[in-house]
Amino acid sequence: MSTQILDTRTKELRATFIPINKLTIHESNARRTDKRANIEALAASIEAHGLLQNLTVVARENDRYAVVAGGRRLAALKMLAKAGRIARDFAAPCSIIGEDAGGEASLAENLQRVAMNVMDEVDAFAALMDGGASVDDIARRFGATLRYVEQRLALARLSPKIKAAYRKGEVSLDAARAFCITDEHARQEAVFRQMAKPIVQGANVRAHLTQGRVPARDRLAILVGLEAYEAAGGRIVRDLFEEGVAFLHDADLLRRLASEKAESWRDALLAEGWGWVEINLGHARFEGTASERLHPTRRPVDGEEAARLEEVIRDIAALDDDLADAEVDDPRFDERDRLDAERDALLESAAAWDARLIKHAGVVVSVDHNGRPAFAKGVIKRGDVKIIAKLRNQPEERSGATPNSHAEAQTEDDDAAPSGPQMSRAVVERLTGARTRALRSALCQKPHTALALLVHALSGRSGSSARVHGVDIVNRPVAMDDTLAMRDRRALLSNALGEEDQLPALLATSTEALVDALAVLVAETLDLTHGGVGPHASRSQALADTLAIALDLDMTQCWAPDLDFWMHLPKAMIVEALNNAPRIAALPAAERAAMTTAFTKMKKSELAVAAAQALEGSGWLPGVLVTPDTGGEITLTEAGRAAVEAIAAGAVIAAE
Template sequence: MASAIQKIALNVSRDIPFNKLVLSQSNVRRVKAGLSIEELARDIERRGLLQSLNVRPILDDAGVETGTYEVPAGGRRFRALELLVKQKKLAKTASVPCVVREAGSAILAEEDSLAENVQRVALHPLDQFRAFRDMLEKGMSEDEIAAAFFVVPTVVKQRLRLMTVSDKLLDIYEQDGMKLDQLMAFSISDDHDRQLQVWEIVSQSHNREPYLIRRMLTEKTVRASDRRVRFVGLEAYLAAGGYIMRDLFEADDGGWLQDPTLLDRLVMNKLQEAAEQVRAEGWKWVETALSFPWGHTRDFAEIDGTPVVLSDEEAARLTALHSEQEAIEAEYAQEDEFPEEIDTRLGEIEQAIEALEERPVSFDPGDMARSGVFVSLDTDGTLLVERGFVRPEDMPVEPEVDHDESDGYDDAIDHRGDGDDAEGNGREGAPDIEPEEEDGLKPLSDRLLTELTAWRTLALRDAFAANPHIALTELLHSLVRDLYWQVSGVDCLEAYVREIPLPVHSPDMPGSLPAHALRQRNEGWKHDLPEDEDALWQWLDGLDDTSRLALLAHCLSFGVNALHESSHGPSLARSVRERLARAGRLATALRLDLVEAGWQPTVENYLGRVTRARILEAVRGARGNEAADRIAHMKKGDMAQAAERLLDGSGWLPEALRTRNVAGRNAGEAGTADMSDNPDAVAAE
């Protein structure tokens, strides 16, 4: 016969006046955590006490109950009630529901206190989301929900954002099939079909990191920080019916625009409107594009405009601004830094001065009738209008000159500034993407080498132009070599500069630091040049030595050529090798550092163009074997993306961009980079 199961008896529950309760020293909670006592008191004031206190009778020396009780479990609730009593919101004798442990129990008070805290299970985030959703559907606002649970509204918004995730993915998360940060990554999009497609892909992969989920969900979108978005404005995009994806769980830099086609149409419409306004000025032609190729003005002559003279009112305003600026700087000359309001005012003054000094330019109507304008989008998202360019066929015909009687020279080389192109439209043909099945440390393609060396050539020109001493040394070296080692020509001086075009380049080159510096330098010199040849000679003759050397270096920089070219035949191959060797010598003399010049490896300019072995070689050289091993299993596309993050800030350069004897840029030195320099890249893996 089976023995009867002994039934347990639960502790009695009774209401005890608050002034008969004291906090037990056996309460194990010592460290403050979670809701504050003040917040808990406000919650009890609003909702009442949702959970009884656990108490034990206090005995006197004879073992007799004294009528008072200690509270070993529920100390925070006790303190919240105590605060309400002090605030006179609760009577001292108010009844408090308590579960009473009998006197002399074998269960220690510390055990009760520990059990109540340890055996408590935190609410599952999905349950919290569903509760918030139900309250929202029953009429509570997000702010009211946040106030009721003493959390910031952002927490409520984040939890409610999970409403955009497919129910199937919510079920997978509920069954522990994915982590919370992965689920949150899916909330960036409300396209349930796409969410399920991405999960099907990543669930079969070793890499299920949230960053990968976000990238796959946003790969056909446009960042809100894109220059096109800055040009048209988010408001215009939204007004046209566009939609923005936001990430409430991670910094998203303004989100992602889901309709690139709509965005491009808005950009081109706005560019066309600007072009029509420019055309109304009287130009013969206006060309419009999102961006033009690098060097698109090379074959055009350029007409000069006349800056509009300041009006009397503008001149007085400019003088007043300069005076105010000088007075402020003199007043705070001994201070380490300006007060915030003074610094703000100085910034306003500088902007006002710049606006007045950058004068608009007027052109002769006759020149405008044979000239044109390029209208495009600048790298910072502003309108770029380049006026005054003449096509070769529209150039006036020069009368024939009897060269036998001429004491001058026929042709003047006009080095105009290159245009800007952030999209890489100057690149001829499609990029030479390496097939997935090809691997190994095979030589870099000719096109990729040309693009890399175009970057190096541009940076080398900038460094060359900024160092007149080396520029003059290089010129004298060329002249002496021609004089003593080659047969002289029939002209009086066979020294000239031929601008080397850079039609093949990566998209990031036009917006780079060297490109910006060269454009600024070129515009500065062009602004100072006289109008005719005789005046130019007199002007050059009167320049001080420093200015002459600086101008010489600038002019010579257009002829710097460090380009790799595909060679057919031993003679051309030898010429290219000799050129690159001399360019290397020049780079070493200038201590050219492509990292300082702004080049860094990306999927577009290098990592997506080489084999997996090359990618791993780069990561291994910059971040070590462990980092390379962590991405070695990935497919090439994912590996290139991961490598871009790992190499960010590492200072690694491909061999074609390295300069001998520049510290930290050689292959052996790059491998010493500390992983801590790039915590985001490490975390992403």
């Protein structure tokens, strides 16, 4: 073992070579955490470039030594020896110091080091590339992944002005990475000039640079598919630093491909006998249509079909529970979508549309948030309402119909099946329970609506001996934790009627008072709570919607989401609700996409808090609580017209 005495300003060090199988880690080594961080990368670097810095050791008994500075280097050397890349007794260069200076030397080496500036590192990588090294060569020699090297080389291609700004602290590393979404220096510098300094948020930079481009998570991009888009000559810009973030460069090409795909749906629907098909690749909008819709009659689903339908519904409910805390990109959501499609197909197979009527009605086709086609069948234009009513009144049109066919026809709309992540059964039951309580309270104050509901229920039994779903007129009242208004009206009624000899008192009561009493008695039979899945849920929801319209029910006055509600939603649904928050929905598409990416990276508890804060007081409601729009015409008053003109003028000023 050769030894050389080095004269230094502070201590006398002995430099020597010691076999690594005689080295251990000293108990006073200052590094306590991250001892084995990136050991593989360090081993690759040592193999490619040698050990560039001595190990600092103190002597032990039996010709052994303990490392006080350089523990990670020793671990990397032993990893190479174990892999057979170097000898097990490889002699490593070491500096021997006294035992009393060991702890201080370890602290000094770890404390006084300065990490290399990122831009210095990327320039060094670029110099290696200029010298003829490939990405694979650099990754192998430094123990880095190919993606890491590509990211560093992307930063090396930044505009010199952006790199200089980073060195001066005017641009954060996150923002510098975002500038890499484009290689055009002119665009990078234009955005840099526009933004206030320092530029910290990468999402804001990315939003500016991707204006006019379509996020890969856009509904039309999912519908067409990235492979089909690229096969048609479209260019995709991928973000090297954000996993899964990409933008489609040619929005016109994407819309053309989506329209071509939609045309195949038009042909198939017209072949079914529909009078017209309207393609709307965004949200479904029923312009110029009546509030009334056609509904199919349905044969009972039984036998193997019924067994499979029950199995699918159970599987969906189980998946909803499992996916409550899942990430948005969890692959199990694909399985849920597949089960949704199978359930829809089973229900569709039991639907029968009147061929004479559908000639005068149509289908509005749209694309949902998951890129799936949504078919709103049975839409009637205002000009066709009379002819459809005339056809319905013709006796031959009623042949084969059951006495309760109208009730059955309202079980489910073909476009009502949800897709993607859904609320759990327990959450839906809580929500629909809240809506039922609100409906009962409103119904007991609207005698005319209660009377109509009573006639509806009794006429259903009279015609077919079948129970009208959701109203137990012949049963005892359904017990619920009703609103204070509902409890007060029930107490007043009980006091007025007494316990015995009610009929004489009722016979002497005015018709108006009797109808008021009837409203309370009908209201307390109402139970439209459901779990959100299956025919029972669809029928309950349909009747609740009808009553909500008749009662002009505003659930924002009866219910508001709290933190507990958000904590029980799937993460994907919280993200969607946040995206629909007023201040976020008003942002440009690129900025909304950036915000969505940020949301998906948050923990569920953080998302729940964000949603509770962002949507507090906004009037946001989950779909099961929303009173449907009746689709009636809007009359604009003079005051309303003035308000619209003022808003429009403000928008023009803002745009300027």
